[in-house]
Amino acid sequence: MKIIAINGSPRKNKNTITLLNKALEGAKSQGSEIELINLYDLKYRGCISCFACKRKNGEHGRCAMKDDLTHVLEKLKTADAIIFGSPIYNMNITSGMSALLERFIFSNVIYSTEIPTVYPRKIQSGFIYTMGITEKYMEDTGYKLILKPHQDFISMVLGNPIKLLYSYDTYQFTDYEKYESSMFSEKEKAKHRDEQFPIDCQKAFDMGVSLAINV
Template identity: 55%
Template sequence: MKVIAVNGSPRKNWNTATLLQKALDGAASVGAQTEITHLYDLKYRGCISCFSCKRKGGALGRCAMQDDLTNVLDKISSCDLLLLGTPIYFSNITGMMLSFLERLLFSTMTYNLGDRSTFQGKLSSAFIYTMNVPSDLMEKLGYKALFNHYKSLLERLGGPSEILVSNDTYQFDDYSKYEASMFNEKHKAQVRAKQFPIDCQKAFEMGARLVESNIKALLNN
């Protein structure tokens, strides 16, 4: 069982990356092989509308662009579970994650009637979101529609997709160094100490559970 995590945050050791690693640890605890890719380490672009992935006799269903993302997409095409993580910037996923999803998903989207995807296989997935916004404000801002949108897109890869959200995250290691008076550092520290470990445990359990579900499905087939 192969599990690949893709970190859409520029930070490799902060909230998003930590939760992704916990999910990978959970997957590894039940025997999966795991790997993580940090998108901000790579040089690539989003979809350039060359339509090679739709051309008859061409690389149907596969992105034809050659760059640092090519090998990552090849690995994902043969893995069993895909774990994505991103902070929320300006009420959306990061630009690097969006460009990655363009390359991953548009190539498998078909324009033929009656079909949704040319993806060969059944790839389960989960999307981890981290944000400074508290959970109650997240509800008012309608973020669930955003999360469900990406969930629906990922389900075109043939498998179920889950969502995990970590709210009210700790942004700085020392709030006194930054112009950020709208935030209560004491409150942020309390959330970091009490809630974030719970979110980490949820990520661990999710990773283990999704791998176990995939193994069970394979055995039943």
């Protein structure tokens, strides 16, 4: 049983990766082999619309682009569950995660009315989001609707509904005094980090357990 997490944050010591590592810990507690991939260590581009993956006699399910993402996309086919993680940038997932999803999703669908996915197996998945806004702001603005299309595509490709975790109001800097941050109350942010973030970590751990036991 192998569970792969993909970190779509350029930061390798902050909120998103912390939650992804908790999810992997949960999966490991159930005996899973685990791996974390940091997208921002890699050099790659999004889909270039070559349509090699859609050719009638072509290799469906394989992205023809050759760069650092090539081996990642191949490795994902060996996973029994995948956990995606991304901060919210400009109200959406990061460009690194978006480029990965363009290639992962598009290479695994063909323009067929009968075949929804050419992904080799049905597997479980999860998506962990971290963001500066509060839960109330997210609910009030309908922010979640922006994130639904890629969630639906992942569910379709992998053949199972995706599990979701949103972590709000994250603590962004190590030292707020160094930055212009009058929009936030550092005290409130620190309170949220101390009280809510550990709960989010537990939810991430539980997601990992749940993905592992439902393989």
